[in-house]
Amino acid sequence: MAKLAMLVDLTRCIGCDACTLACKQENGTPMDVFFARVLNIEAGTFPNVKRVYLPVLCNHCEDAPCLKGCPNKAIFRRPDGIVLIDQDRCRGTGACVAACPYGNVYLVRSDRWYLNEDEAYERDYVKPRLNQNVARKCTYCAHRVDQSLDPACVVACPTTARIFGDLEDPESPVSKYVAEQRSETGREPFHLLPEAKTVPTTCYLGPMAEQASSSVPDGSFAEVKR
């Protein structure tokens, strides 16, 4: 048994979208399909405004609504915790898309592509990987995990903000990082939408930067100077 998990440290993350593109490249997803995304959020009003980048991906929930919702039993959970959609069993009902509270399952009726049709890259190496009219989502790069490799977004993250491993193994990178940060920076991992009671394995550590901004004391702004 194992409990594979992805931890995203929001102190390290710079919102660069390297994960987004690394995932597209690794998984050969068609246009408008993103297994990994970075939400670019603004909060507050000027000048007390914060910019927040939140990388999101499948949470590989222990109590996965997509798995329970699939009428064809196409979604299953591997012993290591990875939740997968069996591409041969999937009938494209879209029940999982509706069930996922995070919006991380994709179903497009007809794939659109990026390059001219005669380009060998997509024609021979990308398109043949995919079934049509089926639901797709992040697999934690199970094909890489099975070869003892980290997911593509993890190896491509230029700030090493994504840490992957087995939470049940105290010696795994993710367990060690959680323990180290607990003692050094006092941060505890958290999950998205805990109220949905999905028990995600993807988890986050919070930002350390204070993100204050200065404002002129009376709250007014000087007229534009020339």
Place this chain on the structure above:
Amino acid sequence: MATRHAVPGRHPTESPPGVARVVRTTDSPNCTGACGWLATVVNDTIVDLKPAADYPCDEYNPRGCLRGMSMTHLIYGPDRVKTPLIRTGARGAGQWKVAMWDEALDHIAGRMIRIRDEFGPESMLLFNQVVGTGYVQKGAQVRMAALLGMSFATAYDFNGDISMGFTHTMGIDCVECETKSWGHAKTAILWSSNVFQTRIPDAQFLTRVAKQRNNCKIVVIDPRCSQTAKGADLWLPIQPGTDAALALAMCRVVLDDGLLDEEFLRKYTDFGTCVREDNGRRLRASDLGMGGDDRFVVWNEVTDGWTVLPMDTLDLGDGIRPALRGHRTVEVEGRSVTVRTVFDLIEDELRSDAYTLEAASRVTDIPADTIRQLARDYAVNRPSSIVIGMGLNHRLHGDLTIRAVLLLSALVGAHGKPGESVSIYSGQHHFRLDVSAWWFPGGKRPNAVPMHYFTMGKPTATMNPKIKFPKSGFKALFVSHGNPLVTEFSDPIKKAIDDLELFVVVDFSMTPTCEYADVVLPAPTFWEKVELVGTSCHPYLQMQQEVLTPRYDSRTELWMVRELVRRVDPSLLPHFEFDELDAIRMMLEDGGKEVAGITVEQLQKGPVRLKVHDPEVGCDEQFLEDRLFPPRAYPFPEGAQREFLKTGRMEFFKEEEVFQKLGEALPTFKPAFEHLPEEDRAFPLSIVTPHSKWRVHSTHCNNPLLMNVNRKPVVEINPRDAADRGIADGDPVEIFNRNGAYQVWALVTETIKPGVLCVDHGWWDRFLGAGKYHSVHTHQKVKPTHENYYLPAVYAPGQHWKDTRVDVRRVK
């Protein structure tokens, strides 16, 4: 476990036969990041890219970003130039003849011979972008220009990357610590710098190291809550163009609060030298009969008398202690002359009413308490780093702003240690080795002419006499690795091109510049050719490998120039009978101490560390080895920069008449837009044009993969400004002023200061709603203090891309 199909992505039902091979290479785009990659290749097709993450010192791993990752879609993208093209209609009409190489080269060479014979070779101009990112291929083009006697316009100054504030102060156009040094900082000021977006592979030294290990206080000064503000402890939305007022008010706090580092000032700056009240010139040894005109004196507190400053070391030992303050009277040619120290003059300037906290607060929109706290943090909470971004530099008075920031750093001595520097990562001018052996055969150099004068169509009255503007003007232009028709100056440049007899563009992508060419030559991408690559961001020299054979009919730049020379002047052919590895060997052999002992064979195995300090702190030779300023600017010989930094120290007083005339002898604040005509100043909004996350300048603008996450050009506008104009989020809007107009879409956001607009730079016109990209820019202008000396890309005119005022309206 996963069934064959359970995992979308890695188990193709069928794929062509072929053996996968993995190649270690590096990319070399104009972000200058130089990231190592592992490319998996099957049947001459890249099927996978992953960061190599093989830098021997693990702290540098991994490197790479979304743009590098998406390069496959430019290599295979629909805009690839596949064959040579010769124009058959009017320029820009899009009518082409698909040509064979022989035909295209004969076409070009025939015209080159005629132009050379009729107007002289100097009327042919080479303009290739950012030569520091590709020593071999771009160097081959310079080699051709040198041997044929052509003119050569360095890109660095035209781009506005040149930072004349650094040149005026330190004798070199920019200074960078390697990014690993950031990790040591406890205070980091990102002054209009957006490194989370522009230095993606390096940003981890701020987040993973400085923040996480030192709890570094990160401050972002920017009118816009940039991507980097995401990781900042404090964001200061400054009034655009007022940064010098902020810096000088911080200097005043340092003075008032007694936070000066006097030992630093005595040793590394001109603060102890004296200025004559009679003529405003610096007091020289010759004035006192103590030595030559090129030596300077200080009042020595050890001997209580005048002492000549050494010009072979910065080390003053126990024998010299320059007095920082005091009026003194000296005898010069029988007359008595009052002299004052530079420090005294600076103190007077800083004590003026313009730099009180209250005055600065009014000008900058930053509260007085915040300015004071920032100055104190910077001076006390050490090590302290400043990274300057182009928002400061891309202004006519950007030189003054940078001089003011450098003054702040000098007052507290924040230089020369890990985590302490003022850096500007403004492009890759700094060569990591002396490339002269390859570029300038037999010492022969091309005729350097700043691109500004080409754009303006003629020299200015104040152009430096060293510059040889061709007598009959320019007749031919060769653009390579560049896209000058996607700049604010696309119209004037087009106008200048219209007067040419030959306009050749070398590129792998059909850019707007290619579309206007007479002949387009297809180049390989940097995944299809061999190159030697260095960067100022990290200390590794790397070899770029030929991962793919050049696709379609593309040929390397080295091959192109060899074939042109064969046709134009076969007697020069022996200079080109080398391959890329020969060129690399040639450069390594004579490349200087940084590359001593490095071989091609080592580079073929992986990244090789240069012989430099660990970490490099910026101006290492000066701060760590006591050698005089300036640091040498490769590929110019030692001593070439002395004339504009005569004291060999950081100069905060500039004695040349041209500075005095403009009132710029000392760092000072001048309102950013004061140089614009009244009618231009009347427009109510500032506009900034930062780098985009989705592009490297204008490269990747047409990358289908990145267009999927960056669909159309937007202007960021504060809800207050939008409401005043009836603009809603997503509306098509037109940005306009007296100079021009162009159409994009509104992004109404609280993350930008009222009164400021933001459009990220590098959009090709075809993606705009209408008009030409940033055609609202003001006219090309050159500051006389950038012309009084000339050393290509070191002392040369800069740019003022951000000095534009505009308005915006909804388009129906």
